[in-house]
Amino acid sequence: MRAGLLGIEGLSREDIDVILSRSHDFQPPPRQPFKRFEILKGKTVVNLFFEASTRTRTSFEIAAKRLGAEIISITASGSSVSKGESLVDTLNTLGAMRPDAIVMRHAASGAPHFLSRYLPIPIVNAGDGTHEHPTQALLDARTILDRRQSLEDLRIAIIGDIAHSRVARSNVYLLSKYGARMVLCGPASLLPCELKSIAPGVELTTNMREAIEGADVIMMLRVQLERQHESPIPANEYFQFYGLRPEHISLANQNVIVMHPGPINRGREISSEVADSQRSAILNQVENGIAVRMAVLESVLAPEPAQQREELKAQ
Amino acid sequence: MSERLVIKNGRVVDPSQQMDAVLDVAIEDGLLRLIAPNIDATGGDTFDATGMVVAPGFIDMHVHLREPGFEYAETIESGSRAAAAGGFTSICCMPNTQPVNDSPTVTSYITERARRHAIVNVYPIGAITKNSAGEELAQITSMRHAGIVAISDDGRPVMNARLVRRAMEFAKSLNIPLIEHCEDLDLSAGGDMHEGVESVRLGLHGIPRASEDVMVARDILLAELTGARYHVAHISSRNAVDMVAFAKSRGLAVTAEATPHHFALADRDMQPYDSNYKMKPPLRAPRDVDAIARGLASGAIDAVATDHAPHPGDEKMQEFERCPFGIIGLETAIPLTLERLFHPGMVSLTRFVSMFTEKPAGILSLDKGTLKPGAAADVTIFALNPPWTYDVNKSPSKSRNTPFHGREFKGGAVATIVAGKIVWRRDDW
Secondary structure: OOOEEOOOOOOOHHHHHHHHHHHHHHOOOOOOOOOOOOOOOOOEEEEEEOOOOOHHHHHHHHHHHHOOOEEEEEEOOOOHHHHOOOHHHHHHHHHHOOOOEEEEEEOOOOHHHHHHOOOOOOEEEEEEOOOEOHHHHHHHHHHHHOOOOOOOOOEEEEEOOOOOOHHHHHHHHHHHHOOOEEEEEOOHHHOOHHHHHOOOOEEEEOOHHHHHOOOOEEEEOOOOHHHOOOOOOOHHHHHHHHOEOHHHHOOOOOOOEEEOOOOOOEOOOEOHHHHOOOOEOHHHHHHHHHHHHHHHHHHHHOOOHHHHHHHHHHO | OOOEEEEEEEEEEEHHHOEEEEEEEEEEOOEEEEEEOOOOOOOOEEEEOOOOEEEEOEEEEEEOOOOOOOOOOOOHHHHHHHHHHOOEEEEEEOOOOOOOOOOHHHHHHHHHHHHHHOOOEEEEOEOOEHHHOOOOEOOHHHHHHHOOOOEEOOOOOOOOHHHHHHHHHHHHHOOOOEEEOOOOHHHHOOOOEEOOHHHHHHOOOEEOOHHHHHHHHHHHHHHHHHOOOEEEOOOOOHHHHHHHHHHHHOOOOEEEEEOHHHHHOOHHHOOOOOHHHOOOOOOOOHHHHHHHHHHHHHOOOOEEOOOEOOOOHHHHOOOHHHOOOOOOOOOOHHHHHHHHHHOOOOOOHHHHHHHHOHHHHHHHOOOOOOOOOOOEOOEEEEEEEEEEEOOHHHOOOOOOOOOOOOOEEEEEEEEEEEOOEEEEEOOOO
């Protein structure tokens, strides 16, 4: 962890427990404003986004600020990237300005992993291509744990464009470490059979009803048309067969949690009735994103977490 | 006074003469003179090959020399030096230079540069289509007169089956093979590695084995239609090996080569997002790796070729999906083939030598790959057992893109003799 956070796959259950429990400390009590901390005072974080993002970038910005760090956000358009600078040079240039960590989103799978071999600065992966989005999986787990005792033995349906989803991969890696049962569901062309072998506890189905039956959690994925080399399913058929609608909810377990990493496409993968219903935890996910990213930034940047914990309690 | 060299006491292995015995080899004026016990070496040079294997000069029928056009990555001279350091006396260079070798002018440029600067024999391969664009045929006949030994659009498969048919008809009339880089571009589009558990795990776009298989199948049928000699470059898929074996059993003039990396590494061996493991075809699943090794053992796959593909460091220092495909391979071919095929007992020493000599010479109709008296004195001397570690930073190649840097090997090239001259020799064995 000290080296940064590149993905969930390489983490142990203990690593994840530490972040999840620490993020609980950072969640504000109901109806109270967020607190500001000085834990990362004097630290500088660069938020480097090579791909459009509003929520993740903002969430990291707020998380860093609430911990007392300076954060500078850079988006690829308008930067040296458009002048033909290579990724390594961009990062080396930023590295020469001595930030304490770089939060990075990039459209290429493995871009942060590749850079971490050459850069001494810790990198937090804020999403790499179709590979991983570790803080999303952590905030999803936090959101589930706010409503359930544990992740063990839960039945979790993940529905949508699984093949191109970094959210799905990170969630599969995380949930499987806790022995959850996952049903991945999507159109056949977006559901490679090899997914069954990437982690224990994964089932696949192209039938949405089958996926939802008995589910404790339904995670809907955004249809990522921009990540596809072709259009594997006619757009108008998508909502009919893979859009989450009120009639699906009764198939799931009582008190099923409906989640979505956002931004949601109403009427494409989720109906407004479901998105805005009592079952929906979508806005809680957004809120938890800040607490989880605070925990991640702290674990990457704060030298002695135990001491910090005392400081937090004292406040 | 004639120039004389006697190679003493080596184990002479020449599949073209069914020879495997400890003998001396006498070379005079660039030609092989005599192979016999106890040749008198007085008045000439000697090479003590005791404990070593003396074989016909090795041929690599698939390399990229990057000249003209990409001299920053490799030149005919630097590539030929890397070849010599890997034990190769002859190499065949693919036409994807700039300009593409699609005309006799470019062919002559390459042969002329090679004559002046190369330290091994260089045989150009001409393009199938103009600019390798897959749209109209290149000047195949004139290139043949200028010295090409085969045609291929390597790296740019010819998707148009009718054009392949016509090219095969020309190739047949000129008595040269058509070499295909088998990849259906629609099936492989956007792919960066083998499609399988590893690509799904890493979130990289996959290249399914079927993209190779459907092209091999198509081309075998076209080879049957035209009667042409057809050669599959860098075969990587189990199905493709089976199809080549089937074509052979039907008596078709179908041959294949495999690269050492395709029988030495599987997709799961790659360092995640390290572009030194990125090549086309990609490293495949373990069952394909086994099929390639078994295909070479059975003869379904005829030859070993390296697909030596130099790229400078800055091209390979990028996001995985932006990096070009290919690795260098001339200096690691003998040791990897020893490691994967000979040392485990999958192939005999005779078969090992034939994959690098008699077989590629036969596929390309070269008067090479033999130690018969009267032939040009191209000789590869190698050792089977001494341990060593590959250091790519000492390579004469201008590029460093290899996944085998730092690998420990058992055995490798000791000396490379071209037309009677020792053009390279290892100094520490």
